[in-house]
Amino acid sequence: MLQAPHAAELRDHPNREGAERDTVAARLLRAIRPNGSSSTLLRRLGWALLALAIVFPWLGGSFFTRLAIEALLLACVALSVDILLGYAGLLSLGQAAYFGLAAYIAALMYLHVTSSFWLVLLTVVVSVGLFSFVLGAVAIRAKGVYFALITFGAAEILSKVTHNTRAIGGSDGLIGIPIPTIALFPGFEIGLTNNLVFYYVVLGVICLIYVGTRRILNSGFGSVLRAIRDNADRVPYLGYNPFWYKLAAYVLAAEIAAFGGLIYPMLRGFVAPHLFGFEVSTKAVVMSLVGGVGTLIGPLMGSVIITFLESMIGSYTERHLLVLGVIFIVFVMFLPDGLCGLVQRTFRRKAGP
DSSP, X not given: OOOOOOHHHHHTOSOSOHHHHIIIIIHXXXXXXXXXXXXXXXXXXXXXXXXXXXXXXXXSOHHHHXXXXXXXXXXXXXXXXXXXXXXXXXXXXXXXXXXXXXXXXXXXXXXXXXXXXXXXXXXXXXXXXXXXXXXXXXXXXXXXXXXXXXXXXXXXXXXXXHHHOGGGTGGGOEEOOOXXXXXXXXXEEEEOSSHHHHHHHHHHXXXXXXXXXXXXXXXXXXXXXXHHHHXXXXXXXXXXXXXXHHHHHHHHHHXXXXXXXXXXXXXXXXXXXXGGSHHHHHHHHHHHHHHXXXXXXXXXXXXXXXXXXXXXXXXXXXXXXHHHHHHHHHHHHHOTTHHHHHHHHHHHHHHOO
């Protein structure tokens, strides 16, 4: 049964020998405890980015506002990658599977079943939860590169199925998806046809997802995940089953990626098989790496940077993927901790003297 530990439980694990407690529990706790100054710095960075995001629509035009909405939706996929890679040590190359699955479910329901946003949301959450639970239970039993290959293969299978199924549009996808209104309570509805309203609704939900995810990962559940990432072989000796914690993290990451897919049809008005593609999954990994793996705020920042950079480069050349590849190599070689790590090191050097 999955149980979340308290910090005291990890610190005061019942070993009688003081040295033994230091080598297992105490060292494990030091490894998973975040640095206070770093957390404070990232919190300030987050508030600054939020302030910029709030005023951004008034600085740019309609095109950049919609581009920013797309960046926020892709940030959900990047955030899901960061949960798995930065906290559980699992590299997934198939998070686009949940982005695309949610997009297709939402599109099909809006076109053929209902215009209720809440019913569509419930269907997406349940469907993605069941699919990710089954796939995760299989993939997590594999180790290292095999986990990445299984997740990649699942996304490619979904892509080929949608590409070859004419009933759901085939290679052309689905077009003409209506934009629903969101009924918050009787007599009050939010229409998403206005770009500003659409932007601030998405921004608000992303903030809630970020805060909720951070609270979950700052709890005992997140502590066990970081312990699994650092040394999965020792965690069972503390009384925790790594499989269930990794599976819970996988389902959580899938649901977050699915939110981006849920909203995407409202933004573009169509869905296509490329939403399951390797490009989306790889781009999410690059976004997480550019911002800073294991920071949560980094993937959000990296998503905005990569999305806008890709748009600008795409206006000059069609080889924007080559540029993304170069960016990936540069960050892997010279900035493996991303822009958040660079900011932290810069402020530490300034504060050092």
